Amino acid sequence: MTFAYLCVNILCRSAPQLYSHSAVTSWRLVAFRCKAFGDRTGAFFRTRAYSNNSETKKSSYLTMLSYSSQGKLVRNGQEKKLVICVEGNIASGKTTCLEYFSKTSNIEVLTEPVSKWRNVRGHNPLGLMYQDPARWGITLQTYVQLTMLDRHLSTISAPVRMMERSIYSAKYIFVENLYRSGKMPEVDFAVLSEWFEWITQNITIPVDLIVYLQTSPQTCLERLKVRCREEEKVIPLEYLEVVHQLYEDWLIKKTSFHIPAPVLVISADDDMQKMLHQYEENREKIIACHSSYFVI
Numbered sequence: 693m694t695f696a697y698l699c700v701n702i703l704c705r706s707a708p709q710l711y712s713h714s715a716v717t718s719w720r721l722v723a724f725r726c727k728a729f730g731d732r733t734g735a736f737f738r739t740r741a742y743s744n745n746s747e748t749k750k751s752s753y754l755t756m757l758s759y760s761s762q763g764k765l766v767r768n769g770q771e772k773k774l775v776i777c778v779e780g781n782i783a784s785g786k787t788t789c790l791e792y793f794s795k796t797s798n799i800e801v802l803t804e805p806v807s808k809w810r811n812v813r814g815h816n817p818l819g820l821m822y823q824d825p826a827r828w829g830i831t832l833q834t835y836v837q838l839t840m841l842d843r844h845l846s847t848i849s850a851p852v853r854m855m856e857r858s859i860y861s862a863k864y865i866f867v868e869n870l871y872r873s874g875k876m877p878e879v880d881f882a883v884l885s886e887w888f889e890w891i892t893q894n895i896t897i898p899v900d901l902i903v904y905l906q907t908s909p910q911t912c913l914e915r916l917k918v919r920c921r922e923e924e925k926v927i928p929l930e931y932l933e934v935v936h937q938l939y940e941d942w943l944i945k946k947t948s949f950h951i952p953a954p955v956l957v958i959s960a961d962d963d964m965q966k967m968l969h970q971y972e973e974n975r976e977k978i979i980a981c982h983s984s985y986f987v988i
């Protein structure tokens with residue numbers, strides 16, 4: 693613990709009235725200086741200051757961040773939790789899988805924030821993207837990236853978290869697809885990539901295991917039709933085939949992008965009954981193989 697850390701900590705406790713805006717502002721400068729001089733407590737100062745003024749709500753998760761030994765921002769007290777990301781094509785059965793595991797005690801599930809993508813302050817970026825990907829792809833994907841980051845950084849309350857997709861697949865599958873298919877202008881792709889690289893280089897995104905629900909694109913098309921989301925009615929089989937190939941290159945062939953965690957592949961073309969059976973068969977691999985996380 694540094695001298696500066698001790699001084700500010702004592703001030704925080706003994707003089708709460710110092711949480712005036714001007715004091716907060718000057719603490720930010722202290723924080724900035726600490727960071728500039730390589731002091732890992734900088735983030736602590738900054739977040740302590742933020743948490744005591746009107747910006748509290750907007751930066752609530754920042755109050756829990758500090759620097760790791762690698763110099764990345766990391767959420768405090770979440771290190772021993774297990775994070776599993778369930779990946780797969782559109783309508784492959786990810787939500788259904790999460791619903792099944794949500795009945796298990798000690799597991800919390802986080803589904804994709806699709807409702808936000810369909811309604812942000814009265815706008816529907818998901819629908820707009822499907823209508824005109826070249827115009828609205830950047831809009832949707834910027835928002836997807838933000839909401840996925842928010843999901844990754846949200847407080848984990850159970851020993852195990854299962855979440856649907858990740859900030860990685862949003863970039864490696866969907867942004868990549870828009871760009872490669874010529875539907876995303878190069879400048880949009882460059883800006884999104886800069887954001888993505890900054891986030892992943894500066895913030896620890898905890899992922900311990902990827903469960904890949906491997907389906908045929910044809911199965912996904914059938915399930916997509918049953919689910920019948922209005923925005924997705926325009927999705928043809930070819931789109932699902934491209935998404936499938938991007939997933940296969942990333943998680944099976946391992947030839948495209950960095951894989952942030954070990955991958956467990958589950959064949960997911962079977963009917964619901966057989967899938968539930970498969971989930972039970974794989975339960976140990978998903979959770980128990982990480983039991984060392986609980987022996988602390």
Ligand SMILES: Nc1ncnc2c1ncn2[C@@H]1O[C@H](COP(=O)(O)OP(=O)(O)O)[C@@H](O)[C@H]1O
Nearest residue numbers: 782783784785786787788915919962963964967
């Ligand atoms: N194994 C399965 N067999 C048949 N239908 C399924 C199966 N798993 C999911 N579904 C149905 O397919 C649709 C898409 O499933 P969902 O879990 O929402 O997929 P995702 O979250 O991957 O998009 C839903 O209507 C769901 O009830």
Ligand SMILES: Cc1cn([C@H]2C[C@H](O)[C@@H](COP(=O)(O)O)O2)c(=O)[nH]c1=O
Nearest residue numbers: 781782783804806836857862866867924
């Ligand atoms: C992550 C992500 C998703 N989308 C689209 C693809 C689908 O239409 C929905 C998500 O539905 P799913 O049933 O969970 O697959 O959102 C996208 O366009 N871009 C993305 O990054």
